[in-house]
Amino acid sequence: MVELKSSARLSSLSLEMSVILAQTDTTVGFLSQDAKKLYAIKSRPTTKPFIKVYKDFRSFLQDANRVMKNKKNLVRRSKKTTFIINNFSFRVAQPTINSQILRDTPWFYSTSANKSNEKFNRDFCESKADIIIENLNGLVEKSSSTLIKINKKKMRKLR
Template sequence: MSVILTQTDTTVGFLSQNAQKLYEIKSRLSSKPFIKVYKNFKSFTQDGKRVVNSRKNLVRRSKKTTFIINDFSFRVASFTLNSQIFRDNSWFYSTSANRSGEKFCRDFCESKADIIVENMDGLREKDSSALIKINRVKRRKLR
């Protein structure tokens, strides 16, 4: 699977279904997992994932929010760009488009990406998503 450089709903990101490629690009420890981004809630449930009933509406309606359940981090975010790649795949691993711990550098990102999907606004680094850890009883905002 290819590595895609694109503007996500939050910031510039690398997307791929191959986590190993993303680990190599980011020079990141394999013990630190990536966020899995689903194109809709139905794709999330079809992947065999579950959210307790009391938290389903929170997950469905949230914007620019990443959730952690146990050790699994995910986000439900529609892809704003009308691209065949995004229509064909229901999920991607996602990470910010930079080296681990560094700022966005377009030259670095373009050299590492197999496919670049960009609109007229270009690629801009923005704020990262909110991070909320949820379970049956409580939720805790981490970022």
């Protein structure tokens, strides 16, 4: 189900500025290509960056990103895992919901759908989102992704 607040059709320009509420591969999340909107919604300090979620490994590479040769298979095959390389956090995750919007967009900034340091509140989330995408299971808060910091020689699990 896709719910829009306006009757206008989506254009690529409006999608770049929209905030989407959707079930991600891990939990309910806000997705957007505009980090400023997400900072405003979450009341989050701008020094704390968002995770960048790519729809596939090819999109990750096309965005001029690189991974150490010995870690490529780890990143490509990982499930529900966020990686940090040189203070850049990212995740490669296929959309869990069959949505044309999510399939057509190569990447989104992602954050959990709640106020900072609070639990999921559907009313708050619906009031802040421009587009709501959900399937028959609805929006369910689940555990967050595993967080791994990697560099050339070692990996460290942070969460």
